[in-house]
Amino acid sequence: MSATSLRLWARRVLSPLCLALALAAPAAAAADVERGRYLVEALTACDNCHTPRGPDGYVREKRFSGGPQTFNGPNYSVRGPNISSDAASGIGVWSDDAVKAAIVAGIGPDGRLAPAMPSEYYRILTMRDLEAVVAYLREAAPVASARPEQRRDGEPRAETFPGAEAPFEEKALDDPLRRGFYVATLARCMECHSGETNGALDHREKLGAGGKLFRTPAGTAVGANITQHPTAGIGVWSDEEIKAAITKGVGRDGRPLKPTMANLSKAHFAKMTPQDLDALILWLRTIPPRGGP
Template sequence: MIPSYKRSPRSIPFVSRPHWSRCLIAICATLCITGAQATPSDPERGRYLVEALMACDNCHTPRTSDGYVHAKRFSGGTQLFSDKDYSVRGSNISPDLETGVGAWSDAELGAAIISGVNPKGRLAPVMPSESYRALTPSDLDAVVAFLRSIPAVKSTLPPQERHGALEPRRATPGAERPFSEKDLADPIKRGLYVASLSRCMSCHSSDVDGAPDPVGHLGQGGRIFRTPAGVAVASNITSHPTKGVGAWSVDQLKRAITQGTDRDGRPLAPTMANLSKAHFSRMTEEDLDALIAWLRTVPPE
């Protein structure tokens, strides 16, 4: 029980009116600042970003032929990514204190997402931080809040092997820095935002020196993906009427993105088909419409 205390009016120190006014201003300012800092992030918004657009499970959750192993969600992926500079699997991003990111600060987790660095140094460039630089501050906070809210899962993964410089990759033009809430009110800018977070051009831009080049070869396709199901080649998704998707209807594009089928309804290669069904099928209509509107603006090549 908390004891209560009574004080007589005479025991309250006298404060002159000007001084008291200044105190009130200071108190109000402090409350306003504290309130602004204490505004809770929206983990449900973070869930949508992680599950529908950023598709974090694709690298960070183990899987079998039947799909993701949800009991070990975000404990680390099974796919090995390697080239001349590194060999790595998707790390444990659950809030486990020892093997995950539970001991990281929010700032450290945010830096890993948008800058590709963790407390020990730079991450391998397969971590698509260049695509996540576009995150609005509130959306980045929401992603961090969601990752804090999921169950902690302990895992043991081989350490990342580095053999050379780990240079960050190039962002999609126009998505090199954080968007604002005002940007998202513009359908075309919102479409670019969705495309960046969904890494559309990381897959569909041609390679230059072993990395996708969204600046010089935006959406031109040609990247090769070797998966357990076979070899897939990324399609041209520019607005070219024959090489690209310029002649596709809105409904055809929507089915390709959310159902993983081509213009004629045939299944796309597993990489895109898997992402479509597991993640992009969850896109809101607003985001899907904006994405297609932006794709219409990609120069034909």
């Protein structure tokens, strides 16, 4: 083939290929951002800790600029910080690796984050999903805010959630039962619904047994038993009744559930896809019956 013929061949074949690749890259990036949006808005509910609230719910124009509530523990007193793309008060100058470390390892630029950051539930994120979350956070508008006072004494131990010690492989999500566990873990169902032993969540002996106390401006609520116990739990609930509790915040009797479940249901879990919702219920059906709270 002559040099002239080679140039003509390259122009005909490679130019369309390069164009296709150029068009595919933004499409892939857009898909990643949309996946990140879904994970943040429907499952992990990042707004719950990182967005201010008003009388009508989240203050959208100040999204991710910091949450209103203070989290207290024996070694810490913190508020949800600014995770918008603001350079001074948010994570705008953090590297992607730094953002990932905060999400899945609970480690920030200044050291270990307080246990209020539930990284033990996020370690399960597939590599694709972790990158999608970061991509979505990068898209959030920068919102400046004052840095909340944070007190951390010592290095609190990073907990683990059984079965979520390492990232899932993408192919694991093809199994509905494994997908259900993945969804339940990212949504932190057992952070609210497992029982406690000596003041600490006991996922091994009291998984889903309920009993954890929640003190909110609306009053005190108790984490419900969501095991397969026929009377104390949800063993005799229909799938549709469980779906209504998760996505609409109503109990089996049709009455509204108390915060924080009522808030999370409407603001976040209502956005869950039918596939993820069905998988979640399938996994919940595997939780052995336990009495309580």
